[in-house]
Amino acid sequence: xxxxxxxxxxxxxxxxxxxxxxxxxxxxxxxxxxxxxxxxxxxxxxxxxxxxxxxxxxxxxxxxxxxxxxxxxxxxxxxxxxxxxxxxxxxxxxxxxxxxxxxxxxxxxxxxxxxxxxxxxxxxxxxxxxxxxxxxxxxxxxxxxxxxxxxxxxxxxxxxxxxxxxxxxxxxxxxxxxxxxxxxxxxxxxxx
Amino acid sequence: xxxxxxxxxxxxxxxxxxxxxxxxxxxxxxxxxxxxxxxxxxxxxxxxxxxxxxxxxxxxxxxxxxxxxxxxxxxxxxxxxxxxxxxxxxxxxxxxxxxxxxxxxxxxxxxxxxxxxxxxxxxxxxxxxxxxxxxxxxxxxxxxxxxxxxxxxxxxxxxxxxxxxxxxxxxxxxxxxxxxxxxxxxxxxxxxxxxxxxxxxxxxxxxxxxxxxxxxxxxxxxxxxxxxxxxxxxxxxxxxxxxxxxxxxxxxxxxxxxxxxxxxxxxxxxxxxxxxxxxxxxxxxxxxxxxxxxxxxxxxxxxxxxxxxxxxxxxxxxxxxxxxxxxxxxxxxxxxxxxxxxxxxxxxxxxxxxxxxxxxxxxxxxxxxxxxxxxxxxxxxxxxxxxxxxxxxxxxxxxxxxxxxxxxxxxxxxxxxxxxxxxxxxxxxxxxxxxxxxxxxxxxxxxxxxxxxxxxxxxxxxxxxxxxxxxxxxxxxxxxxxxxxxxxxxxxxxxxxxxxxxxxxx
Numbered sequence: 001x002x003x004x005x006x007x008x009x010x011x012x013x014x015x016x017x018x019x020x021x022x023x024x025x026x027x028x029x030x031x032x033x034x035x036x037x038x039x040x041x042x043x044x045x046x047x048x049x050x051x052x053x054x055x056x057x058x059x060x061x062x063x064x065x066x067x068x069x070x071x072x073x074x075x076x077x078x079x080x081x082x083x084x085x086x087x088x089x090x091x092x093x094x095x096x097x098x099x100x101x102x103x104x105x106x107x108x109x110x111x112x113x114x115x116x117x118x119x120x121x122x123x124x125x126x127x128x129x130x131x132x133x134x135x136x137x138x139x140x141x142x143x144x145x146x147x148x149x150x151x152x153x154x155x156x157x158x159x160x161x162x163x164x165x166x167x168x169x170x171x172x173x174x175x176x177x178x179x180x181x182x183x184x185x186x187x188x189x190x191x192x
Numbered sequence: 193x194x195x196x197x198x199x200x201x202x203x204x205x206x207x208x209x210x211x212x213x214x215x216x217x218x219x220x221x222x223x224x225x226x227x228x229x230x231x232x233x234x235x236x237x238x239x240x241x242x243x244x245x246x247x248x249x250x251x252x253x254x255x256x257x258x259x260x261x262x263x264x265x266x267x268x269x270x271x272x273x274x275x276x277x278x279x280x281x282x283x284x285x286x287x288x289x290x291x292x293x294x295x296x297x298x299x300x301x302x303x304x305x306x307x308x309x310x311x312x313x314x315x316x317x318x319x320x321x322x323x324x325x326x327x328x329x330x331x332x333x334x335x336x337x338x339x340x341x342x343x344x345x346x347x348x349x350x351x352x353x354x355x356x357x358x359x360x361x362x363x364x365x366x367x368x369x370x371x372x373x374x375x376x377x378x379x380x381x382x383x384x385x386x387x388x389x390x391x392x393x394x395x396x397x398x399x400x401x402x403x404x405x406x407x408x409x410x411x412x413x414x415x416x417x418x419x420x421x422x423x424x425x426x427x428x429x430x431x432x433x434x435x436x437x438x439x440x441x442x443x444x445x446x447x448x449x450x451x452x453x454x455x456x457x458x459x460x461x462x463x464x465x466x467x468x469x470x471x472x473x474x475x476x477x478x479x480x481x482x483x484x485x486x487x488x489x490x491x492x493x494x495x496x497x498x499x500x501x502x503x504x505x506x507x508x509x510x511x512x513x514x515x516x517x518x519x520x521x522x523x524x525x526x527x528x529x530x531x532x533x534x535x536x537x538x539x540x541x542x543x544x545x546x547x548x549x550x551x552x553x554x555x556x557x558x559x560x561x562x563x564x565x566x567x568x569x570x571x572x573x574x575x576x577x578x579x580x581x582x583x584x585x586x587x588x589x590x591x592x593x594x595x596x597x598x599x600x601x602x603x604x605x606x607x608x609x610x611x612x613x614x615x616x617x618x619x620x621x622x623x624x625x626x627x628x629x630x631x632x633x634x635x636x637x638x639x640x641x642x643x644x645x646x647x648x649x650x651x652x653x654x655x656x657x658x659x660x661x662x663x664x665x666x667x668x669x670x671x672x673x674x675x676x677x678x679x680x681x682x683x684x685x686x687x688x689x690x691x692x693x694x695x696x697x698x
Contacts, residue, residue, distance in 0.1 A: 015686045022690035025619050029684060032612045037404050039608050046406035048605025048661035052413050054307040057357035058320050061311045073316055076324075085328060121321035121335070124328030 058122075063154030068101045068113045071155045071180065075114070075171065076122030078159035078182040081151050083166030089127045089182070090170045091116050092134035100177040114171075114180075136172050136181065140188055144181065156180060160187060197356030201347075202300040202365060204354070205232035206293060208259065212266035215274030217284045219454040223434065224284055225292040226372045227458045229365065230427055234465040235262045237346040238508055241332060241515040250330035252353055266461070273453045273500070299368055300361045308413055309360040312662070315415035323348025323359065337516040338525015343469040344417060360415065366423040367412035370674045371399045373426045378681030380439030381632070385689045394688065398681040402674060405609050411670055417470045418670045424466035426674040428480040429639055431459035433632055435497070436487035441630040453497045459484065460504020467509050471528035472650050474509060474536045476671075478543065479642050481505065482570060483635060485547035489566045490631060495551055502544045513537060527654075567638060574645045581652045592648065592656040596665050604669075605661035613676040619683055633682050636675060643672045 017025070045051065055061040059077045062070040079089040092098065096112035104111045120127045136144070144150060144160065151159045156179040162169070172181040172188075209232030210224075217224040239258035240250075248254045303309075318340045325333060327349035336345050351359040378398045382391035402408055411419040433439075435455035459480065467477035481502070488498050513533050516523065522530035550557045560566035582589045600610040617637065647668055657663045 015690045017686065017690035019691055022687045025622075025687045026684070026691065028619060028622075029616065029680070029687065032615045033401050033680075036608045036612045037401065040404060040406055043607060046410065046605055046607065049406070049410040049414070050310050050312045052308050052310045055309055055311070055358055056304075056307045056360075058316060058324075061309070061316060061320075061358055065311070065313075065316065067313065069313075070316070073321065118317055118321070121325035121333075124325055126328075 059153060067104050068099075069104050069111055069115065069118060071099070071101075071113065071157060072115055072118040073122050074153050074155055074157045075180055075182060076119050078151070078153050078157050078180070079119075079123055079169055079171075081159040081161055082182040082184065083162050083169035085124070087126065087162075087166045088168045089119065089123050090130040090132070090168055090185075091119075091127065092132055092171070093129055095129070095134070095171065098134060098171075098173050098177060099180065130170070132170065132185075134170070134172050135177070136174055136188075138175060141174055144183075144187075158182070160184070196304070197351060197354045198304040198359070198361035199297060199300045200354040201351050201356065202229070202296055202361060205229055205236070206296055208232040208235060208263045210289070212263040213270050213458070214267065215271040216454040216457065217274075219274065219451045220458065221284065222288070222376060223431070223455070223458070225288060226369060226376060227427060227431070227462070228292075229296060230369060230423060230465060231266070231458065231461050232263075233347065233362065233366075234343075234424075234461055234468070234508065235259055235266070236350050237342045237468055238262050238511055240326060240346040240349065241342060241512040243330060244332040245515055245519040248330050250327050250349060250353065254330075255350065255353060269504075270454075270457065273450060273457055296365060296368070299365055303361050303364050304356075307360075309358060309363075309415060310410060310413040311358075311415050319344040319415060320348055320359065323352065327352045332516055332519060334520055334523045334525055337513070337520065338471065338523050338528045338530075341417065341468060341470045341473065342512050342516075343420065343465070358415075360413070363415060363419050364412050367408075367419050370419070370423045370426055371403060373423075373430050374402060374674050374678050374681070375399045377426075377430050377433070377439075377678050378685075381441075381682055382685040382688075384440045385685055386692070390688060391685075394681060394684055398677055398684070401680070402677040405607075405673075407606055407609060407670055408673065410605075416667070418667050420469045421466060421473070421476075421668075422671045422674055424462045424469065425476075425480070425643075425671055426678070428459050428462035428466055429483060429636070429675060431455045431462060432480060432484045432487060432501075433635075435459060435501075436484070436491045436493055437632050441632050449494075449497075452493065453500055456484070456497050456501035457504055460501045461508070463501075463505040464508035467505065468512055471525070472668075474513075474528075474533065474540065475650050476643065476646050477505060477509070478540065479639060479646060481540070481544065481547075482642060483639050486566050486570065486638075487635060488547075489550075489557065489561045490564065490635075492561070495548060499548060502548070506541070506544065509540075510537065564634075567634070570642075571638070574642065577649060578645060581649060585652060588656050589652045592652045592665070595657040595659055595663065596648070596651070596669075598659055599657070599661075599663050599666040600669060603659045603661070604663065604666035606666075606669075609673070610669075613673070613680075616676065616680045616683055620686075633679065633686075636679050636682065640672050640675050640679070643675075644669075 053064045055064065058073050062073045079087065095114045095116060099113045101113045103113055116127055116129060149160055151161060158179065159182045162184050166184045168185065169182055170185050172183060173179060206229050209228030213224060213228060213231060236259060239255055239262055243254055243258050322336050322340055322345040326336065326345050332342060336342055347362055348359040375395050379391050379395035382394045435452040463477055463480045467473040484498065484501055517530060600606060647665055651657055651665045657665050
């Protein structure tokens with residue numbers, strides 16, 4: 001690194017501070033810095049900031065988040081499993097109130113739990129609202145669970161992987177409106 | 193696969209940074225290594241901005257081709273600066289490549305394998321979400337350019353492209369760079385004043401205290417803009433110092449010549465990174481620009497070197513926002529509208545032109561340079577701006593000011609940090625020291641103050657904020673924390689120097 005040697009520096013560069021004042025200044029500086037570190041150690045974890053977590057996917061991050069809306073990126077990941085990245089994800093018109101979960105109150109505004117605007121960027125904007133009944137019947141739900149092919153995600157989100165390119169996948173909920181299913185519409189038209 | 197993806201981003205980015213700054217290595221020394229990763233990183237959003245209007249898919253072929261092309265352009269520019277350096281200049285030893293590369297790759301591996309990260313709403317729904325959008329569509333959307341800034345979504349998109357899952361590696365890596373800059377800056381300052389053992393101890397002590405604060409530890413893992421912005425700001429300011437004053441205020445660098453140009457070139461790219469990380473970055477980037485302009489006045493630095501700095505800041509910013517205007521028209525973003533971006537860029541351009549045009553009237557330049565009148569003029573302008581804001585928006589200004597102060601000293605999660613920083617800043621004034629005649633401490637202190645003035649203006653006009661650790665200003669204040677610890681290192685150096693060398697004045 002570029003620097004000049006100590007001996008070559010001019011006397012004018014030396015600080016005009018008395019030794020006693022400098023010693024007092026150093027003591028004060030030490031008091032401030034060591035006092036700060038001591039206070040940090042005594043206070044323990046700083047709860048003003050989110051606690052560190054261990055995660056390597058957005059699903060793992062969302063699963064550990066404390067807000068109900070964290071279900072949205074998990075739904076997007078489930079859509080990826082159900083239909084692949086080229087699939088369009090369809091949501092029912094009442095998607096904002098579909099889940100039986102209290103909406104988040106964040107920053108003084110109430111936010112819907114299932115929110116198409118929050119899911120959209122995760123699926124590259126391939127999302128649209130459609131008219132269909134999104135509440136699964138008990139029979140359909142039992143058949144789905146019997147299939148053994150459902151992929152479980154955190155926060156009660158499930159997906160049924162499509163064979164090949166699904167084209168369109170839809171979001172459904174169970175009769176109690178606590179579980180989310182991302183499925184091809186054709187799946188429900190068969191023997192279910 | 194996800195772990196190796198995060199490491200792959202580190203390797204590609206570091207290699208690109210090394211390659212494109214290769215001609216500058218004789219003058220930058222360790223600064224060459226410290227700047228390599230941040231410079232390599234800032235090229236990714238430029239590649240995304242260039243590709244977006246063409247509707248190109250965000251696949252590895254297109255993105256890597258764009259990235260390599262941009263790195264080649266930077267290399268050509270660096271070559272034009274560094275190509276004629278005398279061969280007698282020092283070289284970067286081979287072992288340092290191995291040491292620095294191993295350090296960064298090892299840090300990436302640790303982060304990837306331990307999977308430690310920290311995330312909140314913004315991390316998921318702003319940066320990761322719109323990174324996925326960019327990855328899947330190749331399009332820089334209104335939300336990216338107007339709400340979240342292009343930098344972070346692009347890094348997340350590229351990380352996904354390279355096989356990573358959750359993007360966590362760049363944040364601690366930039367935290368490491370912050371520590372490296374503060375270490376190098378403090379050591380460079382202390383070395384000629386205190387000798388080797390004391391300067392090493394002081395530099396290491398400074399970064400240990402910085403890293404021991406919980407806000408710093410939090411932002412090291414936190415997926416958000418703050419550590420990135422802090423890293424680019426401290427890198428830009430360090431490079432500006434090196435360009436005009438040298439590491440220790442040596443006064444043997446007149447702000448011209450190849451050495452200064454090399455440092456200013458990197459300072460410009462770092463300032464561009466600083467400007468592009470957040471939507472309000474194009475307002476904050478005025479800070480390094482003014483600091484460079486004032487130091488040029490102080491040292492009599494040459495016009496070509498300063499113009500090079502301005503161009504290196506401006507071109508990436510203009511490329512990104514010009515591309516967005518081409519692609520989206522005059523967009524209507526939530527935080528930064530297209531029209532506001534145009535106005536801000538025009539103001540920045542005028543400010544840059546004005547600082548260059550001062551050369552046209554040598555008498556004015558001389559007048560401003562003498563007795564730091566330029567600095568006093570800028571400080572007066574800041575006071576006037578604050579008074580103007582207070583007069584125009586008295587309620588908003590008062591509320592914003594109250595929220596800022598309470599958050600910094602009580603509710604913002606900083607614990608004692610800002611009390612300590614305030615104490616360190618006040619120490620030289622408490623004893624009415626005839627402070628060291630060195631120039632850099634004055635400008636470093638000014639940099640911190642100028643940043644806060646811009647923050648007050650931005651938040652006073654836009655929104656007064658709230659009492660919370662998540663308040664925007666509260667988090668933005670973190671950007672200057674490394675500068676404050678650098679200043680603490682300088683204060684410590686002066687005090688230790690005084691204790692060791694002034695036996696007669698006690």
